[in-house]
Each structure stands twice: as C-alpha cells, then as structure tokens.
Amino acid sequence: MIVRPYGDSTGDGMVQVSFTLPLPAGKRAEGAAAQLAQKMGIHPAMVVHARPIGPDFTFFVVYGPVSHLVDTSAVQVVERDFPLLTPAEVNQAVRRGLRRRLVVVGACIGTDAHTVGIDAILNIKGLAGEKGLEYYREVKVVNLGAQVAVDELVSAAVREKADAVLVSQVVTQRDAHLHNTAALVQAFADRLAPEQRPLLVVGGPRFDESAATELGVDRVFGRGTTPREVASYLVHRLVPQEVLA
Structure with a gap:
C-alpha cells in the first residue's frame, strides 16, 4: 500500500x-x-x-x-511476539511455572534522573489504567530509583537473584542511553556467566526497538509500553512454554 x-x-x-x-x-x-x-x-x-x-x-x-x-509493505517494525496476559494469568503462570516469585530489579542508570518511565512500569499506580508490576502478587519488584551506578545495579541484581533487570533511559544527549546500555551489558558479562545473567530489558522514547541484538540486551521497549506488556514478556521468556499452553 x-x-x-x-x-x-x-x-x-x-x-x-x-x-x-x-x-x-x-x-x-x-x-x-x-x-x-x-x-x-x-x-x-x-x-x-x-x-x-x-x-x-x-x-x-x-x-x-x-x-x-x-x-507500507516495506515498513519494518518489531511486532509483539507473545500473548498479552491479564494480571491473573501472569500470576498463575509464574506460580505454576516457577513455583516462586519472579524477581525484577529496575533502575535509571548513569546520570539519568527521570524515573517517570521506570515508575510507570514498576510502581503499583502503573500507567494508563494498568497497574504496575508491584500489583502482581507473584512478582517481587526492587526499584532502585534514579541515577544508579551500573555496578550498584549489577550488585543488586546478584544479591536479589533477579530473573530480569529493567532499565529506563530518558536522557539521550550524546547517545548517553546507548553508552549506559553498553556499560550495563559489559558489567554483567564481567560479573556473571551468560547462563547466569538475568534478562536485560531496556526502554525509553529514543531507543530503537529493533536494536536489541546490536545493544546486547534481550528486549527493547519504546514509548507507550505498558506494565501489562512487560509482565507478559517476562512470563513469555521465563516461564516454561508447556505451562503456558
């Protein structure tokens, strides 16, 4: 077309x-x-x-x-490749598949002090009528807040035995969000073996959602992402598929 x-x-x-x-x-x-x-x-x-x-x-x-x-036939975008679950379905899948709470550690790293994005996903008040991940009974949320050093985030993820690390980056001057993401990926590589590393998810208005492989992370979420989308993605990646069938 x-x-x-x-x-x-x-x-x-x-x-x-x-x-x-x-x-x-x-x-x-x-x-x-x-x-x-x-x-x-x-x-x-x-x-x-x-x-x-x-x-x-x-x-x-x-x-x-x-x-x-x-x-429009030549437009390339990242389509959602997982089902969108309700909070009840997320809780049930985690309970049946992991038999423990799913642990998420989130932060804004570097000098980024804009917590609106990470709070919208993690805090119980959520975004656009959707409750944040704190609302999910089977999800343990550790929100470190803003201006968190990369090493501090890695240490928190190791200490909490995080299943996933969520990082929000709003400050993008001189590609700060890309440099911070590269530092995050390298810090985890220096600290943990690949099979021990939690899922790395980054998000923000200036990220290219198709650049996950290039950045070395598992998923990139752009503007407009809702808590329900993030929760559904985490279940899709962390819970055995036979449980979801």
Missing part, C-alpha cells in the same frame, strides 16, 4: 516539522528556516511559528507539502 501524508485533504502530502536554529529571531532566521525546510523536501515551506529562545536561538514550526511516498 502506498500512502502520502494527510494535512488538509487526503493525499495532499502536507507535513509539519519543528526545529531550532542558532540564530536570533527575525526575518533572516525565518528565511533560513524556510530554506532548511525546502532542502528537506518541503516545498513551498511556510514558517507558521517562530519564537525566540534567548537572544541567540529561535524555535520554528514549518508547514508545507512533500512529494515523498511511503510503501
């Missing part, structure tokens, strides 16, 4: 982009924004919003049509 962006009418190709230029607000800055948008394939480019950010920067919103087409 071939599609074009939709703006004012079907197939008109209209798109809206926003960006910041290191230029003081004014006509020259707006002209530069329009020129950049045209080089991006937006023609004609209309600067519909310009706002100064201090004396030397300007934020823009540009609107206009593009000629590009999208072939």
